[in-house]
């Protein structure tokens with residue numbers, strides 16, 4: 001493919017910004033437009049459930065770049081104007097305000113939209129947490145002794161519960177799994193997380209599905225469990241996962257199946273690529289994959305930029321995410337699962353400093369470090385051979 005004369009990036013966040021920056025770093029001189037649904041300059045999401053939610057950071061600190069750095073990028077940022085349509089054949093993007101942007105390459109980097117519970121939209125006091133505005137709205141309601149129910153026992157729910165508890169709220173975590181992150185990390189680590197949350201005063205009402213919300217005069221009053229029990233609440237945070245933000249791609253000609261379906265080079269169609277949380281691509285050794293984590297957003301954007309410039313690079317990362325809950329800093333490499341065999345290879349879970357290795361069919365599939373980042377990174381090496389395709 002010849003070098004494109006213009007690139008349109010849809011999504012002005014981690015993956016979108018990293019794509020534009022990588023193109024410039026590699027010497028690309030054509031036009032770059034970055035279209036963003038939100039009015040804000042690109043900001044980072046991981047601090048939203050931690051430092052921004054706790055109030056430790058002024059929201060401006062979550063910005064990914066200064067205005068000067070963005071200006072030096074020589075990209076047009078079209079913000080607060082979501083893309084509403086893409087024609088993959090002609091590689092044109094239409095925005096809500098009616099602008100039409102065309103390029104020889106288009107990058108879809110629109111991330112995720114949070115799932116919601118039936119009836120939550122009509123009730124005040126019910127929150128999701130995906131955007132800066134979401135974080136500030138929730139922050140405004142988190143006070144000492146306020147009764148918060150977090151619906152969802154995954155990474156995001158557990159982080160929000162920890163931060164809200166740190167602010168003195170009375171926090172209950174609810175969800176169908178028996179312990180936080182049980183589905184992702186298996187029983188050994190999940191039970192340690194359950195102990196940590198319980199010790200710090202988070203009430204765990206796990207193992208029962210949530211069927212709905214109760215309210216009065218338009219304000220939420222509780223969370224109804226599958227058992228019929230109602231957990232009283234002043235504030236509810238719904239953290240039950242998210243779906244790829246692909247609604248705007250209807251009729252685009254792209255294949256969408258839990259993400260924008262791409263080949264092993266992150267290409268969805270001729271000249272059309274996807275990066276970050278929204279992208280489902282063919283990992284040469286791990287199969288069809290879509291990752292929802294910060295590191296992937298940037299690494300995949302780099303691969304996309306390379307491929308826009310003609311590199312034909314297969315994208316084969318070792319997956320990685322981290323999570324911070326109370327004083328636990330957890331680093332996870334590879335694809336651990338609830339069914340893997342888990343062994344502690346460094347440290348001691350009782351002392352809350354350890355590295356665990358996940359194995360399936362005798363093969364290393366994941367490494368988890370709990371307050372042992374350096375050692376976890378060293379053990380990551382055990383995954384590289386399994387994940388890197390033979391040349």
Ligand SMILES: Cc1cc2nc3c(=O)[nH]c(=O)nc-3n(C[C@H](O)[C@H](O)[C@H](O)COP(=O)(O)OP(=O)(O)OC[C@H]3O[C@@H](n4cnc5c(N)ncnc54)[C@H](O)[C@@H]3O)c2cc1C
Pocket residue numbers: 010011012013014015016035036037038044045046047048049081082083084109110111112129130131156245248275276277278291292293294295297320321322323324
């Ligand atoms: C609260 C929170 C905490 C997190 N903590 C961690 C963590 O500790 N560790 C970790 O590894 N990962 C964490 N993550 C995940 C990480 O932030 C994401 O993986 C990363 O932001 C993905 O980047 P992205 O650019 O693909 O998508 P996003 O960051 O979701 O960006 C997509 C952008 O596209 C915009 N958009 C959507 N639709 C359109 C449209 N039609 N037109 C134009 N723009 C559109 C959105 O408004 C958004 O700005 C966290 C996520 C959240 C929400």
